[in-house]
Amino acid sequence: MATIDFTVSHKGRNYSLSLPSVTTFEELQAELEELTSVAPKNQKVLYKGKKATLNVEGTIGDAGIKSGVKVQLLGSTAEELGELRQVEGEFQRRERILRERASKSQPKLRSTGSASSSSIQFRFHSIEPLPHLPNPSGARELLEKLSNDPAIRHVMQIHHFSVGLLTELAPHEHPELLGLNVNAGQAIKLRLRTDAYDGFRLYKDVRRVLCHELTHNVWGDHDNNFKELNSKLNREVLEFERSVTNGTHTLSGLPSDIYQPSSEQEAYAQSYILGGSAPVEGTIDERRQLMLQAAMKRLQKDEEDLENSCGTSGPSATQSSSSS
Incomplete structure (x- = not known):
């Protein structure tokens, strides 16, 4: 019977597995639980950048897992989930206290x-x-x-x-x-x-x-x-x-x-007039406006790149079933 040798990575640790190609996904989950203590219901199995969506009857061979493949396991143990809930509860408690303190320290203002x-x-x-x-x-x-x-x-x-x-x-x-x-x-x-x-x-x-x-x-x-x-x-x-x-x-x-200005163009704009060679000698407002124009020019270039990664419209929209 053919076997598949692959590696599972979970939270920085690697586990070497050698399983028959007819191993079901349910059996793989049981093996992963034994290795990592992550219950099957909390497991997310990733390989080749995709999430495994096998049903319990599917085999790892059918899913395309081959020898040499590196599989990533996402998921937390029951103990870690309990600690996480405790941390989140403490975080929410601190947020509530900070909001109450902030509201008490605010001056009474008239508002419509x-x-x-x-x-x-x-x-x-x-x-x-x-x-x-x-x-x-x-x-x-x-x-x-x-x-x-x-x-x-x-x-x-x-x-x-x-x-x-x-x-x-x-x-x-x-x-x-x-x-x-x-x-x-x-x-x-x-x-x-x-x-x-x-x-x-x-x-x-x-x-x-x-x-x-x-x-x-x-x-x-x-x-x-x-x-x-x-x-x-x-x-x-x-x-x-x-x-x-x-x-x-x-x-x-x-x-x-x-x-805060971060690009070379904005740093340049703080000292020089765009297209010229002399330091800026205008008013503070004029220098601020020049910096704003430089920042907007950078953002416009970034926006052109962003359109290709937006799922609402454009090339990516056809690849996303969630877009309107």
Whole structure:
């Protein structure tokens, strides 16, 4: 009887297996549970970048697992899940305490009922990490940071954006996508994690994808209308953060993740006039405007690349069954 020799990787440890090609997926799961203590119901088996979707009658040979293949196992033991729930409970408790302290320290301000109802209506109404992926508490923390980002909340209020659910995309389930807007704001899904699940993508990169997907609340296709609104959102985010940096615009009680120039082009713009050779000698406002123009030029180039990784419209839309 033919055997298949392959390696299973789980949380940094490698296990060598030699099983008959007629081994069923259920039998493989039992073997993996014995090795790793991860129950079958908590197991996600990945190989060649795809998730195994075998039924209990399927064999590992039928699934295309061959000798030399490296299989990745995702999943937590019962003990780890218990610890995770305890950590998440403690995290939620600390968040509640911080919110209560913040509300008590806020000065009493007069506000109109319309402003209050607007802040309640135009926001992310819920967030949800994917519980079957590693470190869901870290994913939740990133989603909460995005949903509470002062600049994002600012543009959502201006444009009356309301999103039912902010959640994440699993790299192995949608390897071609960075973002997806379902039914014009019913849900926005973002790629938070690196391909190897060893960490999270840069915050500013994820937030740029979020601005792109928010634009799909209004425009479905990547046409000129979409590009114009998306460019406007990016500009408003940058302008808002620059005003916060300069102390001219604040949202009471909200932490701020201030954008800082990072590209060579922006660094150049701080000292030189674009297209010239002399240092900038204009006013502070003129230099700030020059930096903003340089930042927008960089974002426009990034946006062209992002369109190919958006599941709402464009090349990736035909590959995603979840898009509207």
